[in-house]
Amino acid sequence: MPNYHIFTIGCQMNQAEAERLEGLFEQKGYLPVDVPEEADxxxxxxxxxxxxAEERITNRLAILKKLKAGRPSLRVALTGCMVSEDPLEMKRTFPMVDxxxxAGALPSFIDDLPGDILPNKPEVATHVPIIQGCDNFCSYCIVPYRRGRERSRPLQEIVAEVKTLVSRGSREVTLLGQNVNAYGHDLPDQPDLADLLVALDGVEGLYRLRFLTNHPKDMSRRLIDTMGRLASVCPTLNLPAQAGDNEVLSRMRRGYTIAEYRALVDDIRQSVPGIALTTDIIVGFPGETAPQxxxxxxxxxxxxFNAVHGAVYSPRPGTEAAEKFEDDVLKIEKERRLARLEELQTGIAAEINAFTLGSNVEVLVEEYVKGKWRGRDRHGKLVFFKSTRDLKGQLVTISITATGPWSLRGELTDADS
Incomplete structure (x- = not known):
């Protein structure tokens, strides 16, 4: 049987699209392999x-070019945000790609692949894209130019997909979008994300719902209230701040001030007690001073925050920031700032997680890795524990015996032993 290999980098949307493509290939009879050298x-x-991220892809394409030289039958496909609207230019730049x-599209060549239909096996925790593209045009971001404007999927189509995934074994679903809380504004009846959460809350067998990534300006009062009252919606929220200074936020075209962001966080924490908040930060944006x-x-x-996803600024050709601002923060200074950010957040995360020591947490078991079961609690924290039983896809209660900044360890309670 033919084999395939997928390499994915970037956001959860990319991961979700990779999962969908895996399903398509396996339905055509292709089997996954771990290395490209074994793939057709x-x-x-x-x-x-x-x-x-772009450099990692170009480096892999260079390796694949050498593989194709020795094995001309190897076929290479490229998707994601590196793919522009100019196919001739793409072929000139990457001649090794067939x-x-x-991004977000299905490959036209899929129907030409040989093979029989095989059943797809979803993961316990899976991703479902609900809206593609973004209308915000933050000055640093390439996404609106590569994924286009916001396009929401019909609500009932999403509900039907989730029901199918749950019937096949999925127990947790993360709804995805570059701007997920803008969902529905472009549909005829204009449902919003709160409407979708309500519709999915009643799906039998679905234990947990999450959603990301959110834009602070689109966090509505209705969405916050809905999060607080639906049992299946996990108390977790990714709310990218990107910077902590108003002048930097203005140059980023983020559409809010730090005072507004702080007020929003306070409101969310009051409405959803115990919520685990995460954020994204860009360091070294053009003009960012040391005081900023x-x-x-x-x-x-x-x-x-429970977690902070930090990254150094890198200019993306075609974006406003790349064309309008000088990339004037030295690379060594960007890296120094990122290291300080990560050091600060590591300490905060360790302190937050330490509060769980000795407590019992509900864990959805996802997979068995290196002699331990791995799962997440409702706040999204990784939890590891040992058991000889097959617990994949089950909810278990774990007594936390050790904590660190990135994960928790524990033991099954008597009720689940």
């Missing part, structure tokens, strides 16, 4: 949001 078809799901298709970066550190220290 190699697919790269690319990211252009960071220069480092198939290009845009200190404002970002103060924001992180004050608000005490």
């Amino acid at each position: 078809l190699v697919l790269l799901v690319s990211c252009a949001v960071r220069q480092s 198939y290009f298709f845009p 970066f200190e404002n970002t550190l103060k924001l992180i220290a004050d608000l005490r």
